[in-house]
Amino acid sequence: MNRRRRFAVIGGGITGLSAAYQLYKLALAAGEPIDCHLYEASDRLGGKILTYREQGLTLEAGPDSMLRRKPAGMGLIRDLGMESEVVDQSLAANKTYIVKEGNLIPMPKGTNMGIPVQFQPFFETNLLSPSAKARVFSDLILPRREETSDESLGGFLRRRFGDELVNSLCEPLLAGIYSGKIDDLSLAATFPQFGLLEQNHRSVILGLRRAASKSAGSVPETGRSAFITLRRGLASLTDRVAEVLAPEATFHLESPVSSISKHDRRYAFAGDASLDCLYDGVVVTTPSEPAAKLIQPFAPHWHWIHSIPAVSTATVILGFRSNQIDVQLDASGFVIPRSENRGITASTFVSSKWPHTTTEDYVLVRCYVGRSGQEQYLELSDEQMLQLVRDELQSLVGIQVPPVFSKITRWNDAMPQYHVGHLDRINTVETELKSNAPGLVLAGAPYHGVGIPDCIQQGQNAANEVWLTSHL
Ligand SMILES: Cc1cc2nc3c(=O)[nH]c(=O)nc-3n(C[C@H](O)[C@H](O)[C@H](O)COP(=O)(O)OP(=O)(O)OC[C@H]3O[C@@H](n4cnc5c(N)ncnc54)[C@H](O)[C@@H]3O)c2cc1C
Missing domain, CATH: 3.90.660.20 (Protoporphyrinogen oxidase, mitochondrial; domain 2)
Structure with missing residues (x-):
């Protein structure tokens, strides 16, 4: 191919910026200059990072x-x-309180999302009644679930540990991540590791304890926390990506994309299909509602994206x-x-x-x-x-x-709320896009993880996919 390949990223949050940065890296590694355009509806980059x-x-x-x-x-x-x-x-500040009857009670140490990994602090907490504690430990003897279909996160946790642990500890801790109802959320899409622990170890508590003792044996205690930020705030990450990309990419702020059309194997926006506006690959990283409208012509199940609750x-x-x-x-x-x-x-x-x-x-x-x-x-x-x-x-x-x-x-x-069956629905739409619109890819918080690292990963994966497709 003699002409430069052209790519577009729609949405300038961390997913879109990561996708554009990955395209820039792929082009650099291949020694093949590209044109990369990032379209953002608002007047700033960063999306939810502010x-x-x-x-x-x-x-x-x-x-x-x-x-x-x-x-x-x-x-x-x-x-x-x-x-x-x-x-x-x-x-x-390595302590978190949970509110019980208007009082702040420390979360027992040695728990994972409320599930006890160390027993002593759990026995001592007054966050739970004695009968609720006894119910939690029935996980040690309960059989594993035979069915493999998705179930709700709340249903899974209630089945293994009882209602009181879920309502008093798990739900408020998890709500901080999804702001959702634990009984609606999909286990497979939010905490698949819990399901795997049950499948592999039968008891989730035993599985967590085995994993903890394994990592204690192999990894030296680093004293590092599980969470990090950046000295000048998380926006310094998106600012830095934008700074590195500035000489290489074109940013279109206040430029919402309202429709995508397909022209042979390339794509144009909002009816502009002149040759110099055709893209070899497009990564859509907007929230689900605008994304659904953009993919509507190519994915018969686009409404599954539209109906992801937020x-x-x-x-x-x-x-x-x-x-x-x-x-x-x-x-x-x-x-x-x-x-x-x-x-x-x-x-x-x-x-x-x-x-x-x-x-x-x-x-x-x-x-x-x-x-x-x-x-x-x-x-x-x-x-x-x-x-x-x-x-x-x-x-x-x-x-x-x-x-x-x-x-x-x-x-x-x-x-975005990942309700039960979320991954199957996303998989169906992704497959439809692959077959009807190769080089048009969805990525971002509505699909495979809401956390910033998940979004970065999705942006990178999407960039890899459009790059590969454009080279077929
Ligand atoms: C209050 C809050 C706290 C959070 N706390 C954490 C936390 O501590 N840790 C963590 O890991 N995650 C956290 N998250 C989640 C995380 O911040 C987000 O999931 C992530 O930033 C989403 O990135 P994104 O790029 O996928 O989407 P967004 O950041 O939403 O970016 C999408 C962009 O698309 C643009 N857009 C929309 N429509 C169009 C269109 N038609 N054309 C062009 N552009 C369009 C939007 O303006 C937006 O800039 C939090 C989220 C919120 C809201």
Whole structure:
């Protein structure tokens, strides 16, 4: 082929930026210059990653961290030469509270999503009744499930450990990731490792304990936390990708793509099929609703993408004068079970969890408002939402003083929900696209993982696929 290959990425969040960066790397490795265009509907890159840097503070309005163990995240950070900017979650705040009857009770140590790996701290906690603790350990003798079809995460956990553990511990911990209802979420799409533990070890607890003792034997204790961020905030990652790409790619901000048409083996947007606007490959990384409309002509089951539910939530950051705060925020924060019926769902003690984000003048606290089934709180005005959060912090933590500043960010339909059967539906649509529109690929939070490393991985995989397809 004599002409330069042309690629387009739709959506400028972490998935889209990772896809564009991967295309740039593939072109560099092949010694084959390409044209890469990234289309973003809003006036900024980064999508859900949104960091404010003000008065020496680093304020995360969206995600505040990522899992270290998922390789794509650290891989991208290394690739961009940003390893020295990685910050671990403070080990001093290596404790999380769960709210029970209006009190903050420490989460027992040695648990995995609420499931006991170490027994002693679990026996000692007063988060659960004695009968609930006994029910949890019936996992040790219960048979494995014979069926292999997907089931709900809640159904799986209730079957193995009983309702009280699920409602009091698992659900609030997991809600922090998906803001969803545990009984609707797909086990296979959210925590397939739990299903595998049951299949391989019969007992999930035994499986977790065997895995823990294996890794204790082979990996030296690093003292590193499971979560990391970047010194200047997570937006420094998306900013850096954009900076590296700037000489190589063309960014089209405030340029929503509304339709895709196919011309032989190439693609054009919104009816513009002139030769210099045809793309050899397109990666679609928008949220599911616009993505579904874009793939509609090529995937008979496009409506399965359209109907992926998404929950709205809001983050509320409060900054207090440190000399006015006389309560000890000695943990990473707290989570709240649904049964507590509170207006907020979780809170991060930012100054304790991420001390580098603040100065000695301020104490930062961040709260989440809204989750699946509790989205009515998002209809509150900013003033009402702030009052709600202040009331909750006063009653739960004892913070009486008003904040000196606050920042509310509303994330509408931002948390995709992977309901039971999700992976089969996605697989069907992906197969339809492969066959009807090779070189047109979906990637991002609605499909194979909402975490930042999952999104990076999906962006890279999608770029590899469109690259390969364009070389067939
Ligand atoms: C409040 C909150 C807290 C979170 N906390 C964490 C956390 O701590 N750790 C973690 O790992 N993950 C967290 N997540 C999840 C994670 O941030 C997201 O899953 C991830 O950033 C999504 O990236 P994305 O690129 O797939 O999508 P997005 O970031 O949504 O990017 C999609 C982009 O597409 C653009 N777009 C939409 N329509 C069009 C169109 N028609 N044409 C062109 N562009 C379009 C949008 O404007 C957007 O910029 C959190 C999410 C939220 C909302």
